[in-house]
Amino acid sequence: MLERTRNFIRQITRKTSNSAEDRRAHPRFDTEIETVCRPVADGEEHKAIIRDVSRSGVKLLLDVELVPGTMVRVDVPHAVNSAHTVTLLACVMRVIPESDDRWSCGCMFSLELNDDELAIFGGKKVQGAHGDQRAWIRHPVRAMAEYRVLPGEDDILLTAEVVNLSPAGVGLLLDRHLDPGSVLSVSLHRAKDKPDLSMLASIVYLTDCSDGRWAAGCNFIRELTHEELKSIV
Numbered sequence: 001m002l003e004r005t006r007n008f009i010r011q012i013t014r015k016t017s018n019s020a021e022d023r024r025a026h027p028r029f030d031t032e033i034e035t036v037c038r039p040v041a042d043g044e045e046h047k048a049i050i051r052d053v054s055r056s057g058v059k060l061l062l063d064v065e066l067v068p069g070t071m072v073r074v075d076v077p078h079a080v081n082s083a084h085t086v087t088l089l090a091c092v093m094r095v096i097p098e099s100d101d102r103w104s105c106g107c108m109f110s111l112e113l114n115d116d117e118l119a120i121f122g123g124k125k126v127q128g129a130h131g132d133q134r135a136w137i138r139h140p141v142r143a144m145a146e147y148r149v150l151p152g153e154d155d156i157l158l159t160a161e162v163v164n165l166s167p168a169g170v171g172l173l174l175d176r177h178l179d180p181g182s183v184l185s186v187s188l189h190r191a192k193d194k195p196d197l198s199m200l201a202s203i204v205y206l207t208d209c210s211d212g213r214w215a216a217g218c219n220f221i222r223e224l225t226h227e228e229l230k231s232i233v
Contacts, residue, residue: 040071084205089180109205138164167223190231
């Protein structure tokens, strides 16, 4: 499952901007947030300090050297409500040794943060550089969907509330905690008596809500066509 998830995430992250110039277009916010970082492969917890963050990525200071390409889960305390935490899936892109036996790790998020998500780190709403636009707009949606966690031994069908949708992914409200990196088979209801649309998706963002549910941001394995998106929203 892990290797399949990694391959899946590699396919997804190739769709984001790969040039350093494009990534620098996002304003970066300096921080000193203490957190933990957990490689998806083993789940071992490492203390980390978030040095800066942007919509597309984060710089971590770690006391352990990670290999570029490693998928990690970064747990972040909410800047406004410390009782809640957010978990983000990211890929280590570069590792630079520091003078004090620590390593500076530049990581790219698997899903760009929006203004509200960036505010979790204390970042303000700032207009991006000229020509800098999000690849896709997230459309607010109020609907229900069914999903299965893959691979599933018992093939349990679960329900979730759909809160937003774009050609590249979907926002879900879940009744259970699932780690970022988990792969789901999501069935989306469509209008006009069309059959449900089944999509593979990976959780790349997770935050706990005040009502005991979890908000999950997911990336699809492929982008929805205009017709498919229109039939749902």
